[in-house]
Amino acid sequence: MSLWEAWPRFAANPWAMATLYDAYFGFLTFYAWVVYKERSFVARTLWFLLIMYLGTSPCLSMYFFNSSGSSGKKELSRFY
Numbered sequence: 154m155s156l157w158e159a160w161p162r163f164a165a166n167p168w169a170m171a172t173l174y175d176a177y178f179g180f181l182t183f184y185a186w187v188v189y190k191e192r193s194f195v196a197r198t199l200w201f202l203l204i205m206y207l208g209t210s211p212c213l214s215m216y217f218f219n220s221s222g223s224s225g226k227k228e229l230s231r232f233y
Contacts, residue, residue, distance in 0.1 A: 180204050183212050 163169050187200045203211040 175209070180208065
C-alpha cells in the first residue's frame with residue numbers, strides 16, 4: 154500500500170494527526186531559532202530542507218557539532 158492510498162485512513166485518526174502537527178510545529182520552532190542564528194539565505198534554506206525532510210537529526214547534529222570539546226558555558230553559548 155502506498156502512502157497516498159493509506160493517507161485517508163491515517164488522516165481519520167485524530168492521534169495520528171495530533172502527532173504529525175506536534176512534530177512539524179517542533180521542527181518549525183527549531184527552524185525559527187536557526188533563522189535567528191544564521192545570516193545567510195542559502196544556509197537558512199538548506200537548514201529548512203534538512204529539518205523538514207530529516208526531522209530532528211540535523212538538530213542533534215548541530216548541537217553535538219557545536220558542543221563537542223566544550224569546556225563549559227563559553228562553548229555552549231555558541232549554540233544557544
